[in-house]
Amino acid sequence: MNRNNLLKEKIKVDNYKVFALLSNYLNHAPDFITKEEIDEIVTSGVSYEYAFVVILAAAFGLEIVDNDEDKDLFNQYIKKMIHQLDANDYYDNPYYKNIKIPTIKIGKSELKYEKYKPFEGFVCNDIIQTKEGRQIPQIGFFDKEFIFPAVLENDRIWMTITPNEIETMKDAVDGAFGNVLTFGLGLGYYAYMVSEKENVESVTIVDMNEDVIQLFKKYVLPQFKNAHKIKIIKADAFEYAQKHMSNGKYDFVFTDLWHDVSDGIDMYLKMKKVEEQHPNTVFSYWIEKSILCYL
Structure with missing residues (x-):
């Protein structure tokens, strides 16, 4: 197998690994990163975003200092997929400003507001695919609580208006x-x-x-x-x-x-x-x- 094919295979493996790690995080513990952990790291002079990335990488079991493969995964994916978002950018959206959602239920459907906790991770945009074939999910977080409209079906969130939408x-x-x-x-x-x-x-x-x-x-x-x-x-x-x-x-x-x-x-x-x-x-x-x- 030539060098290009080896690289393509490695990228496929990396894509799968990142998506598996991320799926487990988002489905089971999207709010495990706390403000206290973040604040402890930012005292060293780094941003909230970088502190979030470092904590997430550690939770994924990545050794980003001593392990070259983990360091590559960190630089090629993890650092590029995490974004601190500004709540005002979305609260200024015309729908958010002009449409108010009551808490009401009809049949199995319910209108209400849901929320992201501070530093809770969530998908915030389409996957970015690089020319090499790397697939980089886009994950956002806010440093404050963020409230968004939602439709629930049988008490489960079905439709929302979040930064991702x-x-x-x-x-x-x-x-x-x-x-x-x-x-x-x-x-x-x-x-x-x-x-x-x-x-x-x-x-x-x-x-x-x-x-x-x-x-x-x-x-x-x-x-x-x-x-x-x-x-x-x-x-x-x-x-x-x-x-x-x-x-x-x-x-x-x-x-x-x-x-x-x-x-x-x-x-x-x-x-x-x-x-x-x-x-x-x-x-x-x-x-x-x-x-x-x-x-």
Whole structure:
């Protein structure tokens, strides 16, 4: 095996190792890093971000001083994937500023505010893939408590408006124009943001969850300044795409039907086949960059 192939294999192994470590951390103990630990390290003159990175690396069992392989993993991945975020950047978002979410429950769906604890880690953007093939997750944290809107299904968080949603929808918001179709309602973040654009004439939302639709219609939609642009259709996304989409003459379609990459790949590929049937329509997909890392 030549040098290039050896490097590619090593990168694949490194990618897998980082994702395994990160998955265990995010799923089981995203809030294990404490302010006290951080404060102890920053007294030496480093930033909160670097202190967070060092603690996380130690928790992953990496020997970043004496072990060359661990040091390489630290420099190539861990240091590049951790970001301290400014809460004000997100609280200044138009949706956060103008839309207030009540705590209310209809059926199995519930609207409420959830929170990230100080120094709790969470996915904050799409995976970055380097030209060498390294896949670098993007993990954020705040140094203060951060409150965000959420929809719960059967007491489990299903849909949120967090930094991750805001960052990963920016391109789809910026690109929207004309008559927009979005598959997936959630808390209406995407619909709100594109309805605020002067070059967007209408926003059609397709969702099949009646409880979520009713929560949105009663408590969220009345707060939209451009609610007159919004139309909601209760239907299965793929059934609507196959049978009715061509009747709407949509200019831009945004698909946000999945919870994360793990349940999104099959639906993404299915919708890409729909896209082939509509060459005059622009299609966009939530977390597409991350999904493409797995294809």
